[in-house]
Amino acid sequence: MTRWENYLKSAVQILQQYGGDVPLHHFLKGFFKQNPKMGSRDRRWVSQLVYDYFRLGQWEQSANMEERIKAGVFLCEDEQNDFLNFHSPGLNEQISLPLEDKLPLVKLNGNGFSADALFPFTAELSAGIKGEEWAQSMLKQPNLYIRARPGKMDQLLKHLGLSDTAFVQIGEQTIQLPNGTNLEKIFPQKNWYEVQDLSSQQTGSLFKPKRAENWWDCCAASGGKSILLKDQMPSVNLLVSDVRASIIQNLKSRFSEASVGNYSAQVIDLTVDNFAHSLPRKQFDGIILDAPCSGSGTWGRTPENLAFFTAAKIKEYTDLQEKIAMNVLNYVRPGGAFIYITCSVFKAENEDMVEKLVATGKLKQEEGGLIEGYEKGADTMYAVRFTKI
Numbered sequence: 001m002t003r004w005e006n007y008l009k010s011a012v013q014i015l016q017q018y019g020g021d022v023p024l025h026h027f028l029k030g031f032f033k034q035n036p037k038m039g040s041r042d043r044r045w046v047s048q049l050v051y052d053y054f055r056l057g058q059w060e061q062s063a064n065m066e067e068r069i070k071a072g073v074f075l076c077e078d079e080q081n082d083f084l085n086f087h088s089p090g091l092n093e094q095i096s097l098p099l100e101d102k103l104p105l106v107k108l109n110g111n112g113f114s115a116d117a118l119f120p121f122t123a124e125l126s127a128g129i130k131g132e133e134w135a136q137s138m139l140k141q142p143n144l145y146i147r148a149r150p151g152k153m154d155q156l157l158k159h160l161g162l163s164d165t166a167f168v169q170i171g172e173q174t175i176q177l178p179n180g181t182n183l184e185k186i187f188p189q190k191n192w193y194e195v196q197d198l199s200s201q202q203t204g205s206l207f208k209p210k211r212a213e214n215w216w217d218c219c220a221a222s223g224g225k226s227i228l229l230k231d232q233m234p235s236v237n238l239l240v241s242d243v244r245a246s247i248i249q250n251l252k253s254r255f256s257e258a259s260v261g262n263y264s265a266q267v268i269d270l271t272v273d274n275f276a277h278s279l280p281r282k283q284f285d286g287i288i289l290d291a292p293c294s295g296s297g298t299w300g301r302t303p304e305n306l307a308f309f310t311a312a313k314i315k316e317y318t319d320l321q322e323k324i325a326m327n328v329l330n331y332v333r334p335g336g337a338f339i340y341i342t343c344s345v346f347k348a349e350n351e352d353m354v355e356k357l358v359a360t361g362k363l364k365q366e367e368g369g370l371i372e373g374y375e376k377g378a379d380t381m382y383a384v385r386f387t388k389i
């Protein structure tokens with residue numbers, strides 16, 4: 001069997017075993033551990049085949065897996081490659097055509113490509129998201145973005161100049177890089193930058209912290225938004241919390257690597273009645289709620305989640321978001337800031353939730369809204385700043 005037949009066979013084996021219950025990159029790690037004979041090139045190829053398969057979303061999921069993998073490679077890659085040359089030389093020759101010319105060339109189960117088939121949730125999208133463009137953006141892996149830590153942009157640019165990496169500087173703090181760039185090889189110091197998506201960086205424009213204020217990042221995960229806040233105003237007294245103890249451990253290591261101090265961390269489930277008993281204060285100048293959500297705005301990075309998604313799941317997220325938001329907004333002082341963020345493209349998690357928050361009569365909507373990343377190779381997010389009445 002040739003290398004290219006082996007790759008196809010391994011990808012099919014993975015797709016047959018994978019049930020969407022763990023992130024795909026974790027599953028692949030485990031698979032390759034059990035198959036130690038596969039070298040790094042083999043692993044890269046097989047991973048790419050599996051990701052390209054999932055980038056087709058829900059379009060003809062019942063089609064023959066091998067055919068669907070080849071269709072994925074054809075539509076998602078834009079350079080001729082030996083895999084497609086072996087399995088489908090005719091398509092390989094046309095792989096560099098613009099996407100609109102490639103789309104009519106593939107059929108699965110006898111059916112042509114349609115954006116609605118790839119993403120059958122267009123009716124649920126937030127206002128301003130163009131359904132067809134959004135669906136087609138799934139076919140392309142987003143870029144890698146880093147945020148320069150305060151005062152470090154010049155050093156980053158100097159080291160990028162010494163490498164042969166193609167990059168784009170965006171504004172004063174952002175650098176766009178090709179996905180898969182080995183950052184540790186380019187930059188001698190990890191604390192010069194944070195890996196953070198462009199749209200996620202843009203949510204920071206809503207924070208506007210003042211000196212020595214008390215802030216709470218209540219769904220902090222490993223602290224991406226918290227470090228953004230601290231870089232804007234290091235004197236902020238910060239409380240970080242999350243329901244997962246393991247992620248708070250990750251946050252602590254990340255903060256120490258990034259030399260972020262003056263904070264306290266807690267494990268708190270914001271859905272339970274007495275969640276506030278351990279809070280160091282009952283009034284904060286600002287609360288960031290980067291809510292648990294469908295993550296649909298980041299599916300370009302995790303296309304497996306689109307493949308396994310059902311519209312019924314949106315309600316599970318909105319119930320959780322509503323419960324958490326209604327609980328925590330009581331802890332913003334009058335005149336203080338409440339920042340609601342999702343990485344979702346669904347109206348129910350975005351505009352509808354904002355409407356519910358305003359309807360409490362406790363918050364005034366100030367600014368923010370959709371952060372459209374999908375046309376730039378970035379995530380799509382939603383972020384709104386409110387003032388407590």
Ligand SMILES: C[S@@+](CC[C@H](N)C(=O)[O-])C[C@H]1O[C@@H](n2cnc3c(N)ncnc32)[C@H](O)[C@@H]1O
Nearest residue numbers: 219220221224225242243269270271290291292
């Ligand atoms: C979108 S992530 C936060 C990302 C983070 N702010 C960042 O910038 O990296 C949402 C977080 O909410 C947490 N979460 C989910 N349910 C929760 C609950 N009931 N109470 C507190 N946190 C919860 C999840 O564990 C997850 O880490």
